[in-house]
Amino acid sequence: MKYWIGAVLVVIAAFGAALSGINEYFFYAAYIVLTFVVLSTAWNILGGYAGYVNFGTGAFFGLGSYSAVVLFKALDAPLIVQIVAGAAIGAALGFGVGIMTLRLRGIFFAIATVAILFIMETFMVNWRYVGGATGLQLLRPEVMAPFGSYTRMLFVVMALLAVIAVSIARYIQVGWIGRGLRAIRDSEEAAECSGVPTLRLKLFACVVSGALMGAAGAPMPMYLSFIEPASSFSLNWGVSALAMPMIGGTGHWIGPVIGALLLGSIQQIVTVTISNEINVLVVGVLLVLFVVLAPDGVVGLFRKWTRRFSR
Amino acid sequence: MDPALLQVKNVSKHFGGFTALAGVSLDIAPGERFGLIGPNGSGKTTLINCISGSLRNEGGSIHFSGSEISRLPAYRRTRLGIARSFQIPRPFHSMSVLENLLVPSAYVTHLRDSEGEAKAMEILADIGLADKAHALANQLSQVELRKLELARAMAAKPRLLISDEAMAGLAGAEVDEVLKILFDLNAKGITIIMIEHIMQAVMRFSQRVVCLDAGKIICEGPPTEIVRNPDVQRAYLGA
Numbered sequence: 001m002k003y004w005i006g007a008v009l010v011v012i013a014a015f016g017a018a019l020s021g022i023n024e025y026f027f028y029a030a031y032i033v034l035t036f037v038v039l040s041t042a043w044n045i046l047g048g049y050a051g052y053v054n055f056g057t058g059a060f061f062g063l064g065s066y067s068a069v070v071l072f073k074a075l076d077a078p079l080i081v082q083i084v085a086g087a088a089i090g091a092a093l094g095f096g097v098g099i100m101t102l103r104l105r106g107i108f109f110a111i112a113t114v115a116i117l118f119i120m121e122t123f124m125v126n127w128r129y130v131g132g133a134t135g136l137q138l139l140r141p142e143v144m145a146p147f148g149s150y151t152r153m154l155f156v157v158m159a160l161l162a163v164i165a166v167s168i169a170r171y172i173q174v175g176w177i178g179r180g181l182r183a184i185r186d187s188e189e190a191a192e193c194s195g196v197p198t199l200r201l202k203l204f205a206c207v208v209s210g211a212l213m214g215a216a217g218a219p220m221p222m223y224l225s226f227i228e229p230a231s232s233f234s235l236n237w238g239v240s241a242l243a244m245p246m247i248g249g250t251g252h253w254i255g256p257v258i259g260a261l262l263l264g265s266i267q268q269i270v271t272v273t274i275s276n277e278i279n280v281l282v283v284g285v286l287l288v289l290f291v292v293l294a295p296d297g298v299v300g301l302f303r304k305w306t307r308r309f310s311r
Numbered sequence: 312m313d314p315a316l317l318q319v320k321n322v323s324k325h326f327g328g329f330t331a332l333a334g335v336s337l338d339i340a341p342g343e344r345f346g347l348i349g350p351n352g353s354g355k356t357t358l359i360n361c362i363s364g365s366l367r368n369e370g371g372s373i374h375f376s377g378s379e380i381s382r383l384p385a386y387r388r389t390r391l392g393i394a395r396s397f398q399i400p401r402p403f404h405s406m407s408v409l410e411n412l413l414v415p416s417a418y419v420t421h422l423r424d425s426e427g428e429a430k431a432m433e434i435l436a437d438i439g440l441a442d443k444a445h446a447l448a449n450q451l452s453q454v455e456l457r458k459l460e461l462a463r464a465m466a467a468k469p470r471l472l473i474s475d476e477a478m479a480g481l482a483g484a485e486v487d488e489v490l491k492i493l494f495d496l497n498a499k500g501i502t503i504i505m506i507e508h509i510m511q512a513v514m515r516f517s518q519r520v521v522c523l524d525a526g527k528i529i530c531e532g533p534p535t536e537i538v539r540n541p542d543v544q545r546a547y548l549g550a
Contacts, residue, residue, distance in 0.1 A: 193394070
């Protein structure tokens with residue numbers, strides 16, 4: 001109950017902020033941070049709960065973006081249709097990746113997800129309709145009624161997507177599905193022999209994770225008014241989506257949220273104050289620090305402190 | 312004799328050019344205490360992997376209480392009533408001991424957590440792990456891990472329990488402890504297949520023993536006959 005009140009408050013706050021007089025740049029930056037909340041939450045469903053490390057977040061994200069662009073160019077589809085299509089295509093790719101888990105585990109699975117990323121990028125580079133390697137300039141449609149700008153509207157849309165993603169991740173974590181996924185992470189064979197339908201659960205996790213990543217990618221072309229393959233399918237999406245849950249804590253739904261808000265905000269601040277390139281360095285350094293010093297992330301640190309205080 | 316609970320007929324399995332099982336057949340009666348022995352690499356674990364579903368057998372058939380199961384995935388077989396422990400313990404190490412048992416209770420017996428926990432605590436009390444219920448599985452000792460393997464298998468409410476070397480590497484008193492647990496479970500009507508290298512334990516426990524060598528059954532009978540069998544002595548001692 002408390003959770004749902006919080007979730008509704010977040011959406012209302014996002015809506016209120018978008019209608020207020022806050023500087024446009026805030027929404028421009030916050031949109032990216034919220035995108036990371038969705039991506040890292042989605043990553044964590046497969047990577048954190050089930051232990052299948054996906055480096056190919058960019059493949060899902062980019063495919064979501066390109067689905068949106070194709071629909072926009074061909075049918076002038078509205079944003080909501082683009083997002084649903086991005087989610088559907090992401091889910092389909094997720095199903096394919098889920099089938100891969102039949103044969104590939106651990107590092108081999110991770111490598112295969114990188115391969116998928118490159119395949120997707122190569123495909124788009126060679127597809128003229130969506131602009132090939134040079135990309136495509138896009139004209140934003142008129143902004144909808146209550147919003148002062150398109151960026152403000154996209155900010156609210158992404159806030160809504162983030163709340164949906166986190167709610168799904170939370171639902172999975174606290175129930176029997178989450179327990180089954182954790183069992184798979186700890187020992188797949190023992191899970192299967194304890195009655196857990198491992199393939200079905202892995203497929204489910206891959207599909208949900210993929211759908212959320214695809215949905216997160218769909219509004220991106222409209223946000224940039226532009227699309228091109230290299231940045232859409234960048235490996236950086238995957239690295240961030242992995243680093244953020246690691247830093248926040250992979251066991252709990254709040255972990256990726258904390259990680260994304262923390263790291264995403266630092267990245268935005270660093271971009272403005274220092275440089276864009278140092279961004280990636282920040283991710284790397286923080287990831288190394290956390291993996292060595294706090295392997296259970298911020299959530300783990302917090303638990304340690306509360307335990308110390310309760311004694 | 313009762314109709315067999317488990318009927319393995321002419322099962323074979325190859326790994327590349329290596330024949331792990333070459334036409335193994337055996338019948339196990341409900342309530343039986345069955346011992347499976349054989350030297351290293353003789354196919355014991357492969358056979359029980361085929362029965363529990365971790366591996367698919369290539370030839371032959373496996374019937375469990377009348378229905379053919381050799382094409383079912385492992386989780387379906389667990390739901391039908393075949394549970395196993397692993398030779399090298401495979402606990403869900405990020406969970407507490409109690410939570411380990413809640414996995415099968417959620418997925419096999421479909422209990423709600425409150426009922427599942429009560430049931431799990433009963434099992435842990437029977438097996439002597441109740442005081443460790445809230446410890447993380449990765450904090451357990453070897454003998455406790457073996458017990459957890461058995462307890463988790465029990466939480467799936469099996470009719471057939473396959474114990475894969477539950478005693479390997481344990482000290483004398485610990486062997487007795489695990490042996491007593493298995494006797495108690497059998498007394499409750501659970502059929503047990505015991506795979507073991509510790510001869511004394513198998514001989515004390517089993518009503519009937521089968522010895523595998525190079526993927527074939529070389530002899531079958533009550534324990535007293537098995538130890539005197541020249542083929543068994545040759546397989547083990549290489550004499």
